[in-house]
Amino acid sequence: MLEVRGLRAGYGQIEVLRGIDxxxxxxxVVAVLGSNGVGKSTLNNNISGIYRPFGGAIRFDGTDITGARPPSIVARGLIQVPEGRRIFPNLSVRENLELGSYLRARASRAKNIEHVFAIFPRLQERIGQLAGTLSGGEQQMLAIGRGLMAEPRLLILDEPSLGLSPILVEEMFKLIARIAAEGLAILLVEQNVVQSLAIADRAYVIEKGVIALSGKAADLLNDPTLKASYLGL
Amino acid sequence: MIYDFPIIFSSVMNGLMLGGIYALVALGLTLIYGVLHIINFAHGSLLMIAMFAVWLLLETLGIDPYVALPLMVAGMFGLGYVLYKGVVGPMSHGEDANILLVTLGVAVILDNLALYLFTGDTRIIERPYSFEMVEIGPALITLPKLISFLGSLAVCLVLWLLIDRTDLGKAIRAVAKERQGARLVGIDVENIFALTYAIGVACLGAAACLLLPTFYVSPQVGNVFVIIAFTIVVLGGMGSFLGALVGGLIIGVTEALGGLFLGEALGQIGISLIFILILLFRPTGLFGGAK
Known part of the structure; x- marks a missing residue:
């Protein structure tokens, strides 16, 4: 579905990703793990078309989307829920969700809002509230809900557990597992190794701009080199 | 007593009528500010261009300003869109400060172009309804002024519905506060910039049609409105819609009452006075939220 080949990317003169497959x-459900600053968000934003890659190729459903603009990538159903949520603080919860279907699935908007409320009942209670007034956890739910509104074919979740309390982190991973159980392909980009591997089928570990390790999630969980490379033990 | 109720009342009414137009001009300005985070320095010049266009349509083709309104709104929308896509956007390279300078440059060009084409003369139009009077309570208001007031309110209402209810409006508000998030839901942010600019400029097309039957046009006419519109935008709260409307009406009435009590020359003092007073007590403007 998504194929990334030899992706090189970065900012200005600085190359952050040096050939990612x-x-x-x-x-x-595929997890991309790595500590702060290894280029996980750079990877996402190049896939989503926010930045143009330096080199390499990105294909989605067999179509080359390398360097395509975000609207055309969203239109194909490749949806990113970004780090830091990036919800619209001055719009209501309902309006945020509605804009999730700005380009895709507009016809089934009402039905999909109900679907999002079934997953995140808390959002329904806050429906008329401005998104900027929500708590961190609720904002994360809204960001994921907004992503789901587009009826994604592949959902990229960038650090969904960032900045949440331990209890909320656990709840968030349960919810992601539930969304995945509906059959949606998910690229889960996380720092939270153990919990990510618990819900992922496969995983990649990025280190210094390249894939240092990859394989089945269950195998990686017991892999001593993961601890070595990731945790620096 | 010289200033008895009917005189003050008609002064307030006249102020409200003018305030409607002020609100319309300020509305476009505040909309552009809210999304692009810049003051559109070309606003006054674009209003002047629109007024000359209305004047030309009447003089050459005999089209009445009110009939020309849909045409002018569409035309100014198109001009605004092309201006942003062709000049303001590409020349600013994504830097807000550059957009500001580019709009200033556009203003200089438009002003001098108008001077070249139309000379510095002041022109007025005369229509059969120009001096028809309408009685509102004890006040007599000219019909075009009443129409301009109601027309301005109608345009404000349409614009508010557009911004509040439609997907385009939601996208505009989304881009105003969260550009990256907007890109990730598939909103073409650059295009929203251009559309917002175009909508703001389209307001001027409506304002020009409503204004011309009671006002003059000259290459400098934009200055009369744009300074006041800047004042209204700040007074109402930068980027606030309701602020532009209420602020416009307040300034219109203040100017009329100032003129009545202090004379035409000193009347404008009232505007500065109320401006300072409001900002003293509400530094973010009437309806401006803390950022």
């Missing part, structure tokens, strides 16, 4: 197949 990565695949996500239909219905799969």
């Amino acid at each position: 990565l695949d996500v197949r239909g219905g799969e």
Whole structure:
């Protein structure tokens, strides 16, 4: 479904990603792990078309989307829920969700809002509230809900557990597992290794701009080199 | 007593009528500010261009200003869109400060172009309804002024519905506060910039049609409105819609009453006075939220 080949990317003169190969197949949950600053968000934003890659290729459903603009990537159903949520603080919860279907699935907007409320009942209670007044956890739910409104074919979740309390982190991973159980392909980009591997089918570990390790999530969980490379033990 | 109720009342009414137009001009300015985070220095010049266009339509083709309104709104929308896509956007390279300078440059060019084409003469139009009077309580208001007031309110209402209810409006508000998030839901942010600019400029097309039957046009006419519109935008709260409307009406009435009590020359003092007073007590403007 998603094929990333030899992706090189960065900012200005600085190359952050130095040749990334990565695949996500239909219905799969794939975790991308790595500590702060290894280029996880750079990877996402190049896939989503926010930045143009320096080199390499990105294909989605067999179509080359390398360097395509965000609207055309969203229109294909490749949706990113970004780090830091990036919800619209001056719009109500309902309006935020409605804009999730700005380009895609507009016809089934009402039905999908109900679907999002079934997953995140808390959002329904806050429906008329301005998104900027929500708590951190609720904002994260709204960001994921907004992503789901587009009926994604592949959902990229960038650090959904960032800045949440331990209890909320656990709740968030349960919810992601529930969304994945509906058959949606998910690229889960996280720092939270153990919990990510628990819900992922496969995982990649990025280190110093390249894939240092990859394999089945269950295998990686027990891999001593993961601890070594990731935690620096 | 010289200043008895009917005189003050008609002064307030006249102020409200003018305030409607002020609000309309300020509305476009505040909309552009809210989304692009810049003051559109070309606003006054674009209003002047629109007024000359209305004047030309009447003089050459005999089209009445009120009939020309839909045409002018569409035309100014198109001009605004092309201006942003062709000049303001590309020349600013994504830097807000550059946009500011580019709009200033556009203003200089438009002003001098108008001087070249139309000379510095002041022109007025005369329509059969120009001096028709309408009685409102004890006050007599000319019909075009009443129409301009009601027309301005109608345009404000349409604009508010557009911004509040439609997907385009939501996208505009989304881009105003969270550009990255907007890109990730598939909103073409650059295009929203251009559309916002175009909508703001389209307001001027409506304002020009409503204004011309009671006002003059000259290459400098934009200055009369744009300074006041800046004042209204700040007074109402930068980027606030309701602020522009209420602020416009307040300034209109203040100016009329100032003129009545202090004379035409000193009347404008009232505007500065109320401006300072409001900002003293509400530094973010009437309806401006803390950022």
